[in-house]
Amino acid sequence: MKKLFLVFLLCCLVKVTYSQDVTVDKEKLFDLYQTQRYADAGQYLKTVYGENVSDVKALNQMGYCFLMAGNNVEAEKFYSKAYTLQPLSLPILFSLGSINTRRGNTEKARLYYGEIVKIDSNNFNVYKLLANLYPLPTDSLKLLYLLKANKINPTEGDVASDLAGIYSLKQAYEKAYEVLDIASKADSDNLILQKEKLPVANQLKKYNEVIAAGEKLLKDGADAGVVKDVAKAYYYTKKYQKAIDLFKMLEKMVMQNEATLYYTALSYRALKNYPQAAIYTKKTIDEAISPNTPNYYSLLGLVYEENKQFSLANTAYKKGLQFDATPGLYYRLAILYDTRLKQSSNALKYYNLYLKSKPNATDDKEEIKFAKDRVAQLNLAD
Template sequence: MKTWFLLFLFVITNLVAQTGKADPAKLLEYYENQHYAEAAQYLQSMYPDDTRDIKVLNQIAYCNLMAGKLTEAEKNYIKANAIQPDNPAILFSLAHISSKRGNPVKAKSYLQQIIRLDSLNFSAYKQLAVYEDAPEIKLKYLRKANALHSSDPDVAYDLAMAYKDLKQYQQAYEVLKTAIASDTENFTLQQAQLPLSNLLGKYQEVIDTGKQLMENHTDVNVMNEMGQAYFYLKDYQKCIMIYKTLEDLGIRNEGTLYYMALSYRELKEYDHAAIYAQKTIDEAVSDHITLYYTALAGIYESKSQFNDALEAYKRGLTFSIHNTIYYRLGLLYDLNLKQPKNAATYYKLYLKSKPDQEKEKEQITYAKERIALLAGINK
C-alpha cells in the first residue's frame, strides 16, 4: 500500500509540475479518501474547459469514472482521443465506459481500433470475446487470446466451454490442461476438465483429480463425475456409494439414478436394480426414456420376470420407435415366452427399421435365420 501511495504521489506531482496549478497534497487527500467526484471538480476548477493537455484530460476522466459519472468521464476521454487518437489506454477506457452504459457495439468498435493498432493485444481480444454473441466470431477471438496467453484462466475456461459446445472435447481438454499446468491449484479449471476427461475415457484421471478437489471442497458436480468414472472402471460399489450419498442429500437426476440401476444390475442385485430403473423412468424428462425402459426390461429378463420385461419393452415403444427394442422383443418371444409367431413379427419389424448394417451385422444375420426357422414352426 505504501508503494502505491508513493507511486500515485509521483503521478500527481508530475501532473502539477507540468501545469503548475493543482495542489498535490490536496489531490492526494481526495484519492486517499476515495473522494473522486470532489477530485474531478477540483481539477476542472484548475484548468479551462478547452484544455488540450492529455494528462489533465485523462486525470479528470479517470476521477469521473471512479465516481460513477460515466457521461462526464466519456466526454473527457473523447476529448483526449480526438487529440491523441491512437492511444490504446484511452480506447480501453472508452470501451469500458460503453460497456458499463450497456452499449457493447460501441465497446467493440473501440476494441477493434486497438486490434488495428496492435494485432497482438491480448486484453483487446479477451474483451472482444466477452462482448461477441456470434459463436464463430467469439471462438475466433478466444482462440487468438489463448494463443497469446495460454495460461489466462478466464480465456482458457471460456474457450474450453466453446469447444465443448462444438463437441470438440480433445481441444477443450488440451486448452484446460495447458492453463492448469500454469496454475495447479486452480480448482475451477480442474473441475471444468472433469466432464471432458470422462467423455475422453480418462476415468482414472477423473478419480484422482476428483479426490483432490473433494479435499478442498465437497461439490456435487465433482461427485457426479466421479460416480460415472467409477462405473466405467467397473467399480460399481463405489459408483453406488457416491450416488447414494447424493440421493440422501436430496440430489438426484435421471443420470445418477440410471447409473445406480446399471451398477446394481452388474452386481446382480436385481431387486435394487429394478427399483432404480423405475426411479430413473419416473425422473426422466429427456428423450432417453426409451433407453431407460430398455434397461428396466433387461433387468426383468435377468430376474426371469418375462411378462414384466414384455410390458417394459412395449412401454418404451410408446415413447419412440427403437430397433433395439424390436430385436429384444423378438428374442423375448422366441426364447423365453415361446411364442414363435410374435417372435417372427418383431424380428421382421427389427429388419424393417433399417438397423446399422455394420454395427449390427450379427443381430441382422440372427434375425433372418430365426425368421426362416420360425416360418417352418408356424406352418
C-alpha cells in the same frame, strides 16, 4: 505501491498545471485520492481546469477520477475529448471500451477495442475483452478472439476455460482437454480448471485420471460436479459400489438428476441388486417427467376443445392423467363429457373423481359448487 501510483499521478498534474497555467492544490488532491473520494477529486479538477480544457493529461486525469467514481457519463465525456486529441492512445481506447461495456453499448465498445487491435495485434487483454462482448458460445467471432488470446497466453485460466467450453459444445474434446491441460499445469492450484477438466477427461475415457484428480478435489469439499464426474468414472471402470456411494451423495445434497439416477440404476443392475435397480429406474422416470406436464396436456386439451376437436381434447386430457391425476384434468374431462360430448354417465364419473381428488376449497370454490350441483342433477336424471 498505491502511494507510488498517487505520487505519479500528482507529478503528471504538476506538468499539466504548468501547461495550463493553473494551480492545483496537490495536498488536497492527494488526500482525495488517499481516501478514494474520486468523485470529489473529479469535481475539484473541473473547477481548476474548467470544461474547455484541451490538455490530454488533464482530460485523462478527470476521466479517470469519474471512472473510478462510477460516473460513466462524465468519464466518457473527458476521455472522448482526449481521444480526439490522441486517437492512437491505448489507455484512452481501453478506458472508452470499458465505459461503453459497463453502459451496455456493446457495438461502441467493439469499435474502440477494434482500434486497439489495429495498433497492437498481439495485445492479449483486448482479445479477451472482445471475446467477452460476444455472449453466445456459438458465435464465430467469440471463438476467433478466444483463439487469438489463447495463442498469445495459453496459460491464462479464464480464456482457457471459455475456449475449452466452446470446444466441448462442438464435441472437440481432444482440443478442449489440451487447452485445459496446459492452463491447469501452469496453475496447479486453480481448482476451477481442474474441475472443468474432469468431464472432458471422462469423454476421452481417461477414467483413472478423473478418479485420481477428482478424489483429491473431493478432499477440499463435496462439489456436486466433481462428485458426478468421479462417480461416472467409477461406473465405467466397473467399481459399481463406489459409483453408487457417490451418486447417493448427490441425492443427499438434492443435486441428483435424470442422468445420475439412471447411472445408479445401472450400477445396481450390474451388482444384480434388482430391487434397488427397479427403484432407481422408477426414480429416473419420475425425474425425467416435468411436474408441469399435466398442466401442458390440460392446456393442449383446452385448445383442442375450443377448436371443436373434441376427440383430440379427450385424448389430451387423459394423457395428462397418466402423468398426474390432478383435479383440473378431472374437471376438464367432466365438462367435456357434460357439455360437448353429451355423455352423462362419463360426465358423472369425472365430476365425482374431481370432487374426490380434493380440489382447493378456496381457489376452486365455484368449480366445486358447480360440480356438486351437476352430480345431483345427473343422479336425478338417472
